[in-house]
Amino acid sequence: MAIGVGLNALFVSVELGTGWWAGSLALLADAGHNAGDVVGLLLAWGAHALAQRPPTRRYTWGFRRSTIYAALFNSLLLLAGCGAILWEAVHRMGTPVPTMGVAMIAVAAAGVVINTLTALLFMRGRQHDANLRAAFLHMAADAAVSAGVVVAGIVIVLTGWTWVDPVVGMLVAIVIIVGTWDLFRESIDLAIDAVPRGINTEEVTKILAGIPGVAAVHNLHCWSVSTAEKALTVHLIVPEATEHQRVLEEASAQLHQYVTINHTTIQIASAASHEQRDRS
Numbered sequence: 001m002a003i004g005v006g007l008n009a010l011f012v013s014v015e016l017g018t019g020w021w022a023g024s025l026a027l028l029a030d031a032g033h034n035a036g037d038v039v040g041l042l043l044a045w046g047a048h049a050l051a052q053r054p055p056t057r058r059y060t061w062g063f064r065r066s067t068i069y070a071a072l073f074n075s076l077l078l079l080a081g082c083g084a085i086l087w088e089a090v091h092r093m094g095t096p097v098p099t100m101g102v103a104m105i106a107v108a109a110a111g112v113v114i115n116t117l118t119a120l121l122f123m124r125g126r127q128h129d130a131n132l133r134a135a136f137l138h139m140a141a142d143a144a145v146s147a148g149v150v151v152a153g154i155v156i157v158l159t160g161w162t163w164v165d166p167v168v169g170m171l172v173a174i175v176i177i178v179g180t181w182d183l184f185r186e187s188i189d190l191a192i193d194a195v196p197r198g199i200n201t202e203e204v205t206k207i208l209a210g211i212p213g214v215a216a217v218h219n220l221h222c223w224s225v226s227t228a229e230k231a232l233t234v235h236l237i238v239p240e241a242t243e244h245q246r247v248l249e250e251a252s253a254q255l256h257q258y259v260t261i262n263h264t265t266i267q268i269a270s271a272a273s274h275e276q277r278d279r280s
Contacts, residue, residue: 019107032081032085034142045068047067047070051066064229067226068190071186072184082177085170093166093167104150108146109146118142205217205231208234210256213247214242216252216271219235225263229262231263231264234265237271
């Protein structure tokens, strides 16, 4: 991750300076996207470090949720940047600004190389690691966006059509918004303790209710402790006290087989104790 951050941070500084000097909105848009990637990597890095800190008496879960807030902030940052790019692009469509196509081509071509190299750093293990696979696809998409800026520069050099620059800037912003929107929605869900994606609580309830000896399933809650950890709590009504241990073991096995949950709490009680608790 350190190599990827370093390469992209260096490229962002060059791309921002050149985009400003050449008057290229497409370059500035791509630089903003890459800057968001750098910030996102740094946020993820810092949040991961916080998540590794042990729990305390006050923070019994530790600081695992920092990864959720890092993802949410990163998505908001990217969407805000895209809004600024679209606003400027619309303005430039009405009043075109002279753009240096050769500078666009040179810097964006460097972006294709750097983003491709960064993607290759995440290539190993991506088949078995969702985080590595997401990073690989993100960097590959960045390389494709930079390639689009190269094409815009070539068109401007050959035709002199300066309107191509804001159009490409708008397209870059739209591509980023499309890619970021799902991350934004998922981050909101994580922040408000929605059921994690891939888990169907109705299906989980049916699985638990189907265990022999279970009379009812109550108070099932499932949420994300961090972007990589899930927790589940549930109350099972088992009338026969002699069946409690067997049901507990089978319920744990069924949950583990259905979906990976890092923290599972299963409370088992007889129907009588459950009714008495409700009356109290």
